[in-house]
Amino acid sequence: MNKHVPHAFVNQMLVYALVLIGFGGSMGMGAVWLRHQMSVTAETNRRLESKIAATERLLVEKTAAIEQEQSPDVLKSRNQMWGLGLVPPTEPQVCRVREDVTSRLAAKRNRGLFSDGASFVLLRTGGNDVQ
DSSP, rough: OOHHHHHHHHHHHHHHHHHHHHHHHHHHHHHHHHHHHHHHHHHHHHHHHHHHHHHHHHHHHHHHHHHHHHHHHHHHHHHHHTTTOOOOGGGOOOOOOOOOOOHHHHHTTTTTOOOOOOOOOOTTTSSOOOO
16 A cells, blocks of 8 residues: 555655755856856956056156156246246245254144143123133
């Protein structure tokens, strides 16, 4: 009476084989999709790197052009060509700075940022003026 036992085993094996093939296929498709995404990302990175390199090249060219235009000989020729009448500064006009310029400029910029002492406020009772 147990005629269906081998047939049931074959059906189970067939179902398991189909599930395994489906799972393996989906894993393969997932791997292909990931590889595609990696190639798309790599292409985007390559394009960005080429844009960055082009921008850096342009920046170096512009910096060189600016430095060339700021040379003393070019400035003197531009002064004569345009008739500006500019002269170099004399010694009394020059202010020599002996301390560290960076720290001096930082202190000058941040002078009003932090109050070193108490500040007084004068209130007048006759109006809305506040000092």
